[in-house]
Amino acid sequence: MGQQFDSATFGMWVFLLTEIMFFGGMFGAYTVYRSMYPEAFAATSNFMNPAFGAANTAVLIVSSLTMALAVRAAHLGHQKVLQMMLVFTMIFGAAFLVIKGFEYHEHWEQLKVPLFASHWAWDGPLAPPQYAHQAQILFIFYFFMTGFHALHMVVGLGIMTTIFVMARRGKFGPSYYTPVEVSGLYWHFVDIVWIFLFPLLYLIGHTKQLF
Amino acid sequence: MSTALQDPQTIETPNYLNAEYGWKSWLFTTDHKRIAVLYLISISVMFALGGVFAMLIRLELLTPPGDLFTSDTYNKIFTMHGIVMIFFFLIPSIPATFGNFLVPMMIGAKDLAFPRINLLSWYIYIAGALFALAAIVMGGVDTGWTFYTPFSTTYSNTFVITAAVGVFVAGFSSILTGLNFIVTIHKMRAPGMTWGRLPLFVWANYATALIQVLGTPVVAITLALVGLERAFHIGIFDPAIGGDPILFQHMFWFYSHPAVYIMILPGMGVISELVTCFSRKGIFGYSFIAGSSLGIAIIGFLVWGHHMFVTGMSMYAGLYFSLLTMFVAVPSAIKVFNWTATMFRGSISYDTPMLYAFGFIGLFTIGGLTGLFLGTLGMDVHLTDTYFVVAHFHYVMVGGMVVAYLGAMHFWWPKITGRMYPEGWGKFSALLVFVGFNLTFFPQFILGYLGQPRRYHAYAPEFQVLNVMSSAGASVLGLGFLIPLIYFLWSLKYGKKAGNNPWGAKGLEWTTQSPPTTFNFDETPIVTEEAYAYAKHEETHVG
Amino acid sequence: MSTQPVTPVRTYVVIWAILTILTFTTFYVAQIDLGPFNVVVALVIAAIKMSLVIWFFMHVRTDNPLTKLFVFAGFFWMAILLALTLGDYFSRTWMPGGKFW
Numbered sequence: 001m002g003q004q005f006d007s008a009t010f011g012m013w014v015f016l017l018t019e020i021m022f023f024g025g026m027f028g029a030y031t032v033y034r035s036m037y038p039e040a041f042a043a044t045s046n047f048m049n050p051a052f053g054a055a056n057t058a059v060l061i062v063s064s065l066t067m068a069l070a071v072r073a074a075h076l077g078h079q080k081v082l083q084m085m086l087v088f089t090m091i092f093g094a095a096f097l098v099i100k101g102f103e104y105h106e107h108w109e110q111l112k113v114p115l116f117a118s119h120w121a122w123d124g125p126l127a128p129p130q131y132a133h134q135a136q137i138l139f140i141f142y143f144f145m146t147g148f149h150a151l152h153m154v155v156g157l158g159i160m161t162t163i164f165v166m167a168r169r170g171k172f173g174p175s176y177y178t179p180v181e182v183s184g185l186y187w188h189f190v191d192i193v194w195i196f197l198f199p200l201l202y203l204i205g206h207t208k209q210l211f
Numbered sequence: 212m213s214t215a216l217q218d219p220q221t222i223e224t225p226n227y228l229n230a231e232y233g234w235k236s237w238l239f240t241t242d243h244k245r246i247a248v249l250y251l252i253s254i255s256v257m258f259a260l261g262g263v264f265a266m267l268i269r270l271e272l273l274t275p276p277g278d279l280f281t282s283d284t285y286n287k288i289f290t291m292h293g294i295v296m297i298f299f300f301l302i303p304s305i306p307a308t309f310g311n312f313l314v315p316m317m318i319g320a321k322d323l324a325f326p327r328i329n330l331l332s333w334y335i336y337i338a339g340a341l342f343a344l345a346a347i348v349m350g351g352v353d354t355g356w357t358f359y360t361p362f363s364t365t366y367s368n369t370f371v372i373t374a375a376v377g378v379f380v381a382g383f384s385s386i387l388t389g390l391n392f393i394v395t396i397h398k399m400r401a402p403g404m405t406w407g408r409l410p411l412f413v414w415a416n417y418a419t420a421l422i423q424v425l426g427t428p429v430v431a432i433t434l435a436l437v438g439l440e441r442a443f444h445i446g447i448f449d450p451a452i453g454g455d456p457i458l459f460q461h462m463f464w465f466y467s468h469p470a471v472y473i474m475i476l477p478g479m480g481v482i483s484e485l486v487t488c489f490s491r492k493g494i495f496g497y498s499f500i501a502g503s504s505l506g507i508a509i510i511g512f513l514v515w516g517h518h519m520f521v522t523g524m525s526m527y528a529g530l531y532f533s534l535l536t537m538f539v540a541v542p543s544a545i546k547v548f549n550w551t552a553t554m555f556r557g558s559i560s561y562d563t564p565m566l567y568a569f570g571f572i573g574l575f576t577i578g579g580l581t582g583l584f585l586g587t588l589g590m591d592v593h594l595t596d597t598y599f600v601v602a603h604f605h606y607v608m609v610g611g612m613v614v615a616y617l618g619a620m621h622f623w624w625p626k627i628t629g630r631m632y633p634e635g636w637g638k639f640s641a642l643l644v645f646v647g648f649n650l651t652f653f654p655q656f657i658l659g660y661l662g663q664p665r666r667y668h669a670y671a672p673e674f675q676v677l678n679v680m681s682s683a684g685a686s687v688l689g690l691g692f693l694i695p696l697i698y699f700l701w702s703l704k705y706g707k708k709a710g711n712n713p714w715g716a717k718g719l720e721w722t723t724q725s726p727p728t729t730f731n732f733d734e735t736p737i738v739t740e741e742a743y744a745y746a747k748h749e750e751t752h753v754g
Numbered sequence: 755m756s757t758q759p760v761t762p763v764r765t766y767v768v769i770w771a772i773l774t775i776l777t778f779t780t781f782y783v784a785q786i787d788l789g790p791f792n793v794v795v796a797l798v799i800a801a802i803k804m805s806l807v808i809w810f811f812m813h814v815r816t817d818n819p820l821t822k823l824f825v826f827a828g829f830f831w832m833a834i835l836l837a838l839t840l841g842d843y844f845s846r847t848w849m850p851g852g853k854f855w
Contacts, residue, residue: 003398006818007324011394013821014424017828022428024463024832028839029436029447032458035843035855054781058774059598065770068761068811083841115443133452140445144436181758181813188812195803198777199796203784397820425831438772455855461839512834516842525852527845 005178012182016189019152023193026148030141030200033134040134042205046126047112048142053202054104055193056096064191074167082172082180084165085125089187093157100150107139114139141202142186149197152190156191159183226629226726235413241326242729247312248627249333252302253695257299258342262689264292269651269682275675278669285668286353287369291346293356298378299340301471301612302385306392306423306475307336308621310416312627314392316720316727317410319401319736324394328387336384346370355666357467360448360459364440372441375434382427385473389423392416401719410718410742411500413675415480418504422469422476422511430466433459440446458523464515472511475607476504478615479546482568483620486550488716489565490557493743496549503542510539526729529588536586543579547572562714563637567618570645574610577605581656596666599659605652609688616643617695625709630702630726638692643691650684717743759816768778769810 034041036039044077070085107113114136163183166172172180227244227685230236237245268286271279280288311329315322323329346352352374354363383450391593400409404573436447437459448459487494494500516524516532550572559565581603585591594600625631654677659665663674670678712721718735780799784792814825823836846852 004764007394007398009817010398010821010824011325011390013824014390014393017824017826017831018390018428020828021835022432025429025432027832028836028840029458029462030837032455032843034343035840036455037453038814049784050781050784051417054777056779061770061773061777064773064807065766068254068541070764072760072763072766075758097702114445116442133446136445137447141448144439176790185812188807192804192807195807196797196800198810199780199793199800200783203780425827429835460840461842462835465835465839479850512831513838516838525842525846526849528842531838531841 004128005181008182010177012185016185019189019193023145023148026141027196027200030145033141034200034204037131037134037137040131040182041138042187043126043131044135044138045129045202045205047107047110048202048204049106050102050202052099052106052197053198056099057198059092059096059099060191060194063089063096064188066092067184068188071180074109074172074180075174077173079167079170079172083164086160086167090160092155093153093160093187097150097153100146109163112139113143115143145197145201149190149193152193154191156183156187156190159186169208216287216406216417218370222540224724225728225730226724228628228726230729235279241322241330243311243315243322243326243329244613244627244708244727244729246329246333247308247310250307250336252310253333253337254303254308254342257295259529261292261296261300261724262692264288264295266689268292269685270669271668272678273682275670275672275678280668281522282351282668286352286355286666287351289666290352291595292362294343294352294378296608297470297474298381299343301474301608302381303336303388304391304474304612304616305481305619306388306416306419306473306661307332307384309421309623310392311388311479313623313720314395314413314416315399316723316731317413317718318396318399318404319719319732319738320395320399321730321732323391324399325391329391329400332387333716335387336381337611339377339379339381339384342373343379344377346373346377349373357463358437358459359425359463360437360440360744361446361450361454364437364446372438375438379431379434379438381462382431385423386427389420389427392420393424394595396420400649401736405738406501408503408738408740408742409500410480411483411497411504412477412480414504415476415483415502418508419476420724421505422473423506425713426466426469426473426512429462430470433462433466457519457524459726460519460522461515464518465512468515468518469508469511471604471607472507474612476507477549478530478612478619479543481615481622482550482571483546483618484718485568485622485744486553487745488622488714489552489562489568492557493741493745493746494549495555496545496743499545500549503545506542507539510535510542514539516589517586520588521595521687531585533588533599537583540583540586542577543575544681547579547659548714551676561638562621563634563641564618564622564631564714567614567644568623568640570614570641571611571618574592574606574614574645574648578606578610578704581606584669594659596661598655598663598665601665602652602655602659605655610652614644614648617641620695620699622714624699624702625713626725626727628703628706630706631708631713632695632702632706633698637697640691640694640698643687645691647687647689647691647739651681651688652684654678654680654684717745758813761813765810769806773803773806826835 019205049175066088067086072083072091073082073085108119111119113119118138120136122129127135160183163180227242237249240246271277271285271288275317278284311323320614349370352367352369352371352373354367354369358375396409396413440447440449446454446455448454450456482498483494514532514535516528517536520529520533525586581599585594585600585603614754621632658674658677661674663670709725710723714721722736723731769805776799780796788795808825814822843854847854
């Protein structure tokens with residue numbers, strides 16, 4: 001079992017390597033455009049809500065704590081704690097998606113969704129017109145990066161549900177908790193991606209009051 | 212005991228092929244050997260499809276004017292040839308077939324680390340292939356396999372998204388295979404099978420797996436962005452709204468250059484196995500060959516800009532990428548020297564696999580050296596986007612990789628099926644492949660140097676003679692591929708029964724029966740000797 | 755049965771507290787105009803948070819060297835992509851008449 005645990009966790013790390021490169025490609029492209037258009041990207045901060053972003057960051061960090069505690073509980077065979085921590089993790093994960101939903105809705109209302117021509121407009125006092133195209137690029141990256149991240153969150157919730165069901169059936173204990181550990185690794189990774197997304201997308205310029 | 216080749220025999224001893232019957236036992240198998248066979252069939256089909264496109268290309272290029280197809284149709288043909296051959300044949304080829312079959316056996320394991328993920332990997336490959344086939348059937352893609360923007364994102368009127376999805380999905384198959392190999396090789400070696408005793412084929416697949424895992428995700432996100440850009444009519448790579456097409460190329464080639472090493476490294480691993488067996492000698496410079504595989508994998512990630520010299524990239528970046536390209540040739544050269552030194556004073560036999568190994572060493576050397584021509588910034592300005600490039604990569608991909616693949620087929624066919632192929636026909640086909648290949652592609656070096664551009668369906672009349680030679684060669688080459696298909700299938704029923712070790716080769720896979728049992732070994736082997744421990748003055752054809 | 759030691763609850767909670775504090779820090783520092791250093795500070799804080807999650811929550815602190823190597827390799831490879839791509843763009847300005855974009 002020890003070899004299986006080692007292989008499984010190592011395998012999950014190799015998979016996370018691929019995720020680093022996947023998101024890394026997007027971060028790279030974003031970085032290139034931000035270096036090209038620093039003022040345009042800064043101007044977009046007028047339409048981002050850092051409060052939502054910070055709340056989401058805090059929510060995910062708590063969920064990482066509960067996930068780590070869940071893995072610990074599985075390792076020690078504390079079944080009730082394990083189940084409770086898994087539920088908390090899922091609640092926080094869902095809360096993240098709910099907050100994201102509010103944000104997306106706000107962008108939709110403010111016509112800042114360049115994916116649909118009908119819902120993109122760059123005008124008004126907070127939108128310097130010379131940055132229209134470049135701002136559009138930033139928002140495209142915003143939706144793709146947070147979108148792929150949210151997709152990973154949804155998958156994560158699916159995984160957690162499965163793990164929870166297995167935990168309820170008493171499948172985990174000190175001699176076998178590999179799936180919990182491996183799922184935990186995945187969950188923490190999704191948290192880490194957000195840890196970088198938050199400053200890069202929300203805290204670019206500081207021309208707007210944050211509240 | 213039968214001596215005649217025509218005697219149909221059934222293999223009675225229990226082995227992985229007759230362990231279970233029925234389509235469910237194949238489609239739901241987790242046996243790495245069965246999965247390897249599933250891949251073998253699938254990629255052979257894709258290879259044939261890619262070959263059909265090649266035939267259409269060479270037919271069009273028999274005459275200078277573009278008279279067989281319109282330029283749009285021709286664009287689709289070479290695009291589909293590239294996409295099918297690269298993503299659905301070359302990238303999976305050796306790892307998914309021989310790697311899957313042999314790596315667990317070579318390290319003394321019962322299976323890969325994650326057998327169900329291995330099966331999933333095949334299903335994902337099939338899904339990707341279906342998307343690619345859908346793109347072809349619906350009308351094709353005309354962007355070139357390189358999907359350059361903004362043509363692919365904004366202006367092309369073909370099924371770019373479908374094709375991109377196919378490649379994206381196939382990429383995941385590649386990633387999962389790589390993941391499986393990395394974990395397997397690290398964690399599941401038999402007692403005594405230290406890293407320093409691993410067959411070099413395993414080292415090669417390990418290095419390949421590293422590239423698959425580190426590089427493929429980047430092309431995945433790149434093509435995802437292209438697809439999303441096309442679907443939502445927005446511009447990430449569209450200059451009209453401030454996007455940058457060169458950024459696309461950076462991201463695309465970050466994977467696609469290491470991808471060529473995914474394609475060639477396993478072939479090099481095969482050659483190490485063939486050269487030692489048919490020279491009856493241990494490999495010269497084992498640690499250098501092992502290390503050079505890792506070297507190629509690592510340095511290969513640092514050179515992608517040599518595909519972009521004339522795009523508008525910075526000259527300083529060009530200088531850097533050109534310099535690194537010179538460096539990446541060194542590990543490959545080390546291998547060629549070491550294989551040659553292995554053969555020196557060896558007891559060489561000229562069985563079909565060894566003929567392919569000879570072919571590889573010569574043709575890969577030419578291909579690799581011409582890569583250096585292209586990697587030289589000044590020369591590339593003249594040669595880029597000409598037939599010189601086409602000749603270069605076909606020398607390494609076909610003259611190198613496909614030749615190695617055929618060598619592997621002939622070498623391990625007895626192990627996989629328990630049958631021998633007819634050796635006379637094997638030698639004849641190897642000759643056809645060699646002659647046909649050179650006749651097809653050597654003229655293309657000259658054509659490129661003289662200035663014939665690639666990806667055009669018409670060319671200047673003075674180039675016709677060389678083009679006709681090339682197309683004639685392609686017919687011979689095609690025959691060289693067709694004949695083995697026939698005799699391999701024939702051998703399944705009528706081939707001579709192969710024993711455990713018809714070649715007298717070293718390596719754990721040859722200690723098992725042919726075909727092997729489902730779990731490979733009755734007991735976990737304990738390894739006590741180094742790799743390629745051929746005794747001096749050994750007789751050939753033992754057993 | 756893994757060979758992983760069990761981390762005390764206290765450790766996890768302390769790390770969580772540090773992460774939360776760093777989050778608020780980055781949030782408030784973003785309000786202050788530090789010119790080009792805003793992005794540097796933000797990324798440094800993010801890197802510290804990431805390291806804490808990897809080291810403690812993901813157990814890399816007690817993992818074997820192989821895992822540590824692979825974790826490092828992942829970030830190193832992403833750095834290759836970023837460094838060489840950005841290197842192209844930034845070095846364009848070194849040429850006479852060259853523009854970044």
